[in-house]
Amino acid sequence: MRFKTFCGLIRWSFEEYLRFPMIEIVIAIAIIGVLTQTTVNVYFHSNYEILPQATFLLFMFLTCSICAIFARGFARSNSKGEDKLLLSYPLKRWHLFTSKFISLFGTLIIVFFTACSMHIYLALLSPFEPMFYVGLLSLVFQVLLSAAVTITISLFTKNEAVAILSSILLLIGVESAAGFGNYLSAQGRLGYINAYFSRFVRPDKVPIYESLFNPTKTGVIVVMAIPLVISLVLLIVSYVYFTRFMEID
Amino acid sequence: MQPDDLKMTNSFIINTTGVVKRFRTNFALKGLDLKVPKGISGFVGRNGAGKTTTINVLLGLLRANSGEATFFGLDCWRDSYIIKRRLGVMHEVNAYPSSFTGGHFLAHVASIYEISQSKQRIKAVLKDVGLSDAANRSIGTYSAGMLKRLGLAQTLLGDPEFVILDEPTANIDPMGRITMLNHIKKLYKEKGTSFLISTHILSDLEKVCNWLSIVDSGKIVDQGDIKDLAEKYSANTYRIDISNPGLFLEKIHHVECVEKAWIEEGNICCKVQDANVFYNEVLKIATELNLTLKGLQQMHCTIEEIYKATAGANVYEI
Numbered sequence: 387m388r389f390k391t392f393c394g395l396i397r398w399s400f401e402e403y404l405r406f407p408m409i410e411i412v413i414a415i416a417i418i419g420v421l422t423q424t425t426v427n428v429y430f431h432s433n434y435e436i437l438p439q440a441t442f443l444l445f446m447f448l449t450c451s452i453c454a455i456f457a458r459g460f461a462r463s464n465s466k467g468e469d470k471l472l473l474s475y476p477l478k479r480w481h482l483f484t485s486k487f488i489s490l491f492g493t494l495i496i497v498f499f500t501a502c503s504m505h506i507y508l509a510l511l512s513p514f515e516p517m518f519y520v521g522l523l524s525l526v527f528q529v530l531l532s533a534a535v536t537i538t539i540s541l542f543t544k545n546e547a548v549a550i551l552s553s554i555l556l557l558i559g560v561e562s563a564a565g566f567g568n569y570l571s572a573q574g575r576l577g578y579i580n581a582y583f584s585r586f587v588r589p590d591k592v593p594i595y596e597s598l599f600n601p602t603k604t605g606v607i608v609v610m611a612i613p614l615v616i617s618l619v620l621l622i623v624s625y626v627y628f629t630r631f632m633e634i635d
Numbered sequence: 636m637q638p639d640d641l642k643m644t645n646s647f648i649i650n651t652t653g654v655v656k657r658f659r660t661n662f663a664l665k666g667l668d669l670k671v672p673k674g675i676s677g678f679v680g681r682n683g684a685g686k687t688t689t690i691n692v693l694l695g696l697l698r699a700n701s702g703e704a705t706f707f708g709l710d711c712w713r714d715s716y717i718i719k720r721r722l723g724v725m726h727e728v729n730a731y732p733s734s735f736t737g738g739h740f741l742a743h744v745a746s747i748y749e750i751s752q753s754k755q756r757i758k759a760v761l762k763d764v765g766l767s768d769a770a771n772r773s774i775g776t777y778s779a780g781m782l783k784r785l786g787l788a789q790t791l792l793g794d795p796e797f798v799i800l801d802e803p804t805a806n807i808d809p810m811g812r813i814t815m816l817n818h819i820k821k822l823y824k825e826k827g828t829s830f831l832i833s834t835h836i837l838s839d840l841e842k843v844c845n846w847l848s849i850v851d852s853g854k855i856v857d858q859g860d861i862k863d864l865a866e867k868y869s870a871n872t873y874r875i876d877i878s879n880p881g882l883f884l885e886k887i888h889h890v891e892c893v894e895k896a897w898i899e900e901g902n903i904c905c906k907v908q909d910a911n912v913f914y915n916e917v918l919k920i921a922t923e924l925n926l927t928l929k930g931l932q933q934m935h936c937t938i939e940e941i942y943k944a945t946a947g948a949n950v951y952e953i
Contacts, residue, residue: 394746402732467730474694474724475747476793478716634696635658635688 395481399459399489402468414447445528445572447501449557452494452532457549459490460540469634479629487621491533498525516587517580524576531572531613532557534620541624541632567598569609582606647672648797648829649693654702656688656853663688665853666702671831675823677840677861678833679942680850686833687727689850690799694724707797723795725786727802727833733775737766737785740774741792748793756792763818764788779806787815791822797829798822804839812836816843837938847938851946861938868944869936871910875903875917876930883926890916904934 463469463486472482502522503513535557540549557572564571569578582601599605649671656664664685671678680686691697692704695715704711706718731740738757745753761767764784769777777785783803790798800819804812820843822828834840840847848858857864877883880903887896887905892913895906907913914931921928934940 391746391749394743398732398743401735467726467728468732470691470696470726470728471730473696474719474722474726475744476716476720477747631698633698635691 392481392485395477395485396489399486400493445561445576446558448498448525448528449532449554449572451497452529453536453550453553453557455494456490456533456536457540457546457553459486460537461544461549462546464540464544464634465546473634479632480625483625483628487533487537491529494529494533495526498529517584520580520583520587521576524579527575527610527613528572530617534617534624538620538624541628569599569605569612575609575613578609579606649706649831650708651689651692651704652702654689654692654699654704656685656692656697657700663853664692664699664702667850667853668855669848669850670858671829671848672846673827673829674845675819675830675832675843676846676848677837677844677938678831678848678850679835679837679840679938680946682835684850684946685853686850687801688853690724690726690801690831690833693799694719694722720793721796723790723793723798725783725790725798725800725803727805729782729786731774731782731785731789733773735774736771737761737774737777737788738770740785741789744789744792750792760788760792763791765814780808780811783807783815784811787818791828794826795828797831799831799833801833802835803832804834804836812839819843837942841938844938847941849942849945856945857941864941865936868941869934871908872904872906872934872936873910873913874899874930874932874934875905875928876901877903877921878927878929879924882924883920886920886924887917890920892916 469482473479499522502518502525532553536549536553539552539556540546543549543552561571561573564574566573566577568574578599578601581599582603582605585601647670649669651667651669654664654667654669655662667685667689669678669689678686678689688697692699693706693711695712695718698712707721709718711718735743738761741757741760742753745757750756757770758767761770764787766781766784766788769781774782774785783806787800787803790800803819804815807815816839819830819832823830830843832840832844845861846859847861847864849856859867875883880898880901884896884898884903887893887903890913892907892909893905893916894908897904905913917928917931920926936944
């Protein structure tokens with residue numbers, strides 16, 4: 387298969403699977419992210435402090451949106467016969483899996499980066515604020531983990547509703563069980579990364595939860611490696627299952 | 636394998652031997668031996684007989700639990716990519732992207748088949764299936780018949796050697812059906828494209844097919860050249876046109892060589908063991924009862940009658 391054809395397949399996925407109201411989602415996330423801040427102690431010079439808090443708030447939206455979009459791309463396309471249609475053409479299964487993953491992951495990254503960027507604009511911060519990029523980095527890990535969990539559940543259940551519910555319950559369940567102070571939770575990881583980088587970027591304004599984590603260099607590597615390793619394992623399992631064993635009926 | 640068997644195997648485009656497909660405890664295919672030669676073939680069976688499962692196995696979408704399935708002599712699961720380069724498929728269920736226009740969708744399909752000069756090809760195919768005017772309309776606004784025609788268009792776009800059509804004429808108006816069947820015949824005659832048509836509309840097959848495979852409960856109950864099958868199932872079945880069929884039926888039932896007798900469209904139909912004895916008995920009874928014998932002829936078997944005689948044992952009793 388030519389590279390051009392593969393790009394065409396990615397474009398197909400973009401156009402076909404993503405009929406979600408993306409612009410509305412982006413605006414809603416950004417507005418809610420800002421409006422739900424405690425504004426009492428926020429001054430112009432300290433606005434950057436609300437960035438990590440806003441990133442935490444994105445977690446719920448992030449989880450729900452990712453689960454819905456990836457379940458749509460992997461479970462619904464199977465049950466509605468879209469996979470069957472595509473695999474009746476001369477396409478290899480890995481073409482289909484990879485193109486779906488690239489298009490969905492790419493779109494979600496764009497959506498959440500845009501939401502974050504709007505948030506920075508609404509909070510009157512400069513786009514050159516380094517903590518903004520730390521927030522984006524944390525989001526990439528969380529998008530990847532949520533996507534991997536949803537893809538795996540979608541492929542094995544082949545049911546959109548079950549995939550969405552199971553993924554959301556699992557991700558939020560782990561979140562609640564682990565709690566904020568633990569880097570097994572997304573919020574814990576985001577807090578840890580933020581606390582670690584704040585020391586270098588804004589040593590004068592270290593977050594109040596910095597003492598909760600007492601972040602170290604090894605710790606921050608582990609925190610970043612946890613979602614990466616889990617995601618990779620789940621994605622490899624899903625890829626092997628989809629390309630070698632999965633039956634499409 | 637005997638040399639004759641080998642010769643037969645090579646002459647079939649699709650060849651399955653003892654294919655078993657199980658979904659948990661439910662057996663969808665129970666040792667399917669499907670043979671499909673070059674030409675236009677019909678694939679019939681009642682709902683749940685295993686037609687769609689068979690097509691899915693042939694396309695490498697499902698993996699057979701046991702048995703062997705080959706397409707162009709290649710393994711259906713392992714070599715599905717190579718097989719699909721030479722194949723066009725129209726599924727029963729429409730899953731075309733409803734937000735795309737017909738032309739845009741076909742452009743995507745053309746890019747998958749890596750068709751050069753795709754614009755001209757798409758235009759030609761749309762014209763062939765009568766969708767030129769709807770090329771810029773969203774697929775979501777297409778009628779059921781238009782969707783079927785779009786299905787045929789995407790199937791033919793890659794100029795395939797073999798085409799699988801699952802219920803191609805369902806939901807199409809009479810003129811649309813005639814056009815589609817004529818198109819299938821034309822493609823076979825002009826380009827030599829072979830077809831496997833899975834359908835419940837037996838009269839459609841009658842018009843185009845030269846081979847028939849009948850599946851029931853996951854097994855092929857009979858298959859072969861339609862003429863051979865018609866001969867096989869019409870042998871020793873006769874139609875008698877007589878003045879009082881009811882009275883005649885009572886008598887003919889008691890004749891020893893008559894296996895089965897029934898009335899169909901005002902005529903007596905009889906399945907007999909010995910044709911010569913039967914002729915004599917018919918003349919004898921007609922003379923005895925003073926009835927006028929207007930006609931006596933061997934029945935020509937239609938696909939419907941072949942189907943009734945094979946899978947018909949399981950036809951629902953009303």
